[in-house]
Amino acid sequence: MINQEMFGNATKTKAKTSTKKRSQIKSIWFRYRKNKLAMFGLILLGIMIFCSIFANHFADYEADAVSQNMNARLLPPDSEHIFGTDQYGRDMFARILFGSRISLSVGLATVAFSLTVGALIGAAAGYYGGRVDNILMRLMDILLAIPGLVMAIAVVAALGPGLINLMIAMGMARIPQFARVVRSAILSVKGQEYIEAAKACGTKDARIILKHILPNAIGPIIVQATLNMGTAILGISSLSFIGLGIQPPTPEWGSMLSDARSQLRYYPHLVIIPGIAIVLAVMSFNLIGDGLRDALDPRLKN
Amino acid sequence: MIKYIIKRFLMIIPVIIGISFLLFSVMELTPGDPARLILGETAAQSDVDALREEMGLNDNFFVRYVNYVVNALKGDFGNSYITGLPVSTEVISKFPATFKLAVTAMLIAVIIGIPIGIISAVKQYTIIDTVSLISSLIMTSMPGFWLGLMLILVFALKLDLFPVTGGDTWMHYVLPSVTLAASTMAILIRMTRSTMLEVIRQDYIRTAKSKGSGESRIIFKHALRNALLPIVTVIGINFAVQLGGSMIIENVFAIPGVGSLMIEAVKMKNTPVVLASVIFVALLGGLVNLAVDILYMYIDPRLRSQYVKG
Secondary structure, eight states: OHHHHHHHHHHHHHHHHHHHHHHHHHHHHHHHHTOHHHHHHHHHHHHHHHHHHSHHHHSOIIIIIISOOGGGTTOOSOSSSTTOBOTTOOBHHHHHHHHHHHHHHHHHHHHHHHHHHHHHHHHHHHHHOHHHHHHHHHHHHHHHHSOHHHHHHHHHHHHOSSHHHHHHHHHHHHHHHHHHHHHHHHHHHHTSHHHHHHHHTTOOHHHIIIIIIGGGGHHHHHHHHHHHHHHHHHHHHHHHHTTSSSOTTSOOHHHHHHHHGGGTTTOTHHHHHHHHHHHHHHHHHHHHHHHHHHHHOGGGOO | OHHHHHHHHHHHHHHHHHHHHHHHHHHHTOOSOHHHHHHOTTSOHHHHHHHHHHHTTTSOHHHHHHHHHHHHHTTOOOBOTTTOSBHHHHHHHHHHHHHHHHHHHHHHHHHHHHHHHHHHHHTTTSHHHHHHHHHHHHHHHSOHHHHHHHHIIIIIIISOOSOSSOSSSTHHHHHHHHHHHHHHHHHHHHHHHHHHHHHHTSHHHHHHHHTTOOHHHIIIIIIHHHHHHHHHHHHHHHHHHHHHHHHHHHHHHTOOSHHHHHHHHHHTTOHHHHHHHHHHHHHHHHHHHHHHHHHHHHHOHHHHHHHHHO
């Protein structure tokens, strides 16, 4: 009898929290939707994801984007090549399309890497406090003291250029940001009663952090991750531009710009188009990040 | 207060040691033998071995790291693998160009960014506000090197107003400085706007208004002075970011600065030059942050009195 009652109560509270959760997401979406710029960012990102997934339906990777075709060098934009061709006769449209795959995937991998490592460090620092906090955060300060791009250049210098190394190099510089966000988010919920309740029940530290603290601190982390996608895409293209990132002939927007540099005077469209692609990609993440920040925390908006 | 400044200054030291250790261990992973690099592919193995011994490359990692730090403290960062010259002289000779670029860029960003931010806040939701917000959004989303190329295209190649590359006269610094300034300017516009909007709503602004002060007096005398604190922080943080950005911009405009030196060194696997350049940039960033903290105390009397007492 008592057991049944307890059981009944438990399911009731569970149902309550789940409806509350859904309505929270709904209300966030409701606030987000009202922000026109943020919606524009979401649509831009949608188009970009669509293009990168279905890129091979519009063009052939080997034939159009990679292999050289010296008979069709430096053609101006026309109906067959809507963005023209580069100095090796490769179709610019195809290269831009496949370039979006690289930017999105390396950006995502970079953010995932720095988020995972940063969140673990920040969670440990915030949860345990005291000496652990002090040591970890001083280490983060050291990482933060090096300008991100300089750091990435140095790491690439040691590991050599390439996809994975690029990701590690870009990710290293971003770890402290996530560590700081996660730490402060954890400090803000650490003192709450439900954490003490979980502790009193004898829940393990790792479970408390993962199950009870992080979900409540997820908002600022998502915002930080979104904004970092933008800066990561910028960083990847910058490193590729100076020849330390993605190596040719892989179509990457930054290395395309590096190739086209010498054609700036007579074929400016080769430089203009990849740049616009980068601007749009980065802007979509910036808009979404800003929109999410406002939607998640309505107090911030004045 | 002097005590505080000295304390802050000493805090830079562990940061620099940490950075150098981090980089030194990362560089340790670099494939390739420096001795082989210096002597070339064709050199005899016995010569390479002799040079390795002479350079101390056969010592264990920690011995070499401690040696490096001790020598670095004496100002000796080793010799460049390529030119054989002391690295410190090489880095210092490239320093003025980078510093000039970073400082002019910061000046441009501040002189243009802060007034636009103020106007945006005062005329909130007008067309001026919208235009400045959208242009700052575009500026933060733009890769610096691409903006540089676009400026070269328009102002150097089409209009022929400025030289394309090089670093000899002040004319050479106009386009790169503007390029480097763009992202900081965008951040300053947004930051100034939002802090000004916050300050304008405070009670003391209403008091000043009700006492009949003129609008410009309220804005510059009462609002801006209080909004300045977070703005100064942003300037300090972004100076270091700009130093990083200037590495790429120098490459675009072929300016002979620390950035060009460093990128070249990375490509040639010239480890001592890479290490010294990074340490140098980090040190500079640390010093600028310190300067900003000191500036804080002059701007905010509350902080000043705190340190005078303590």
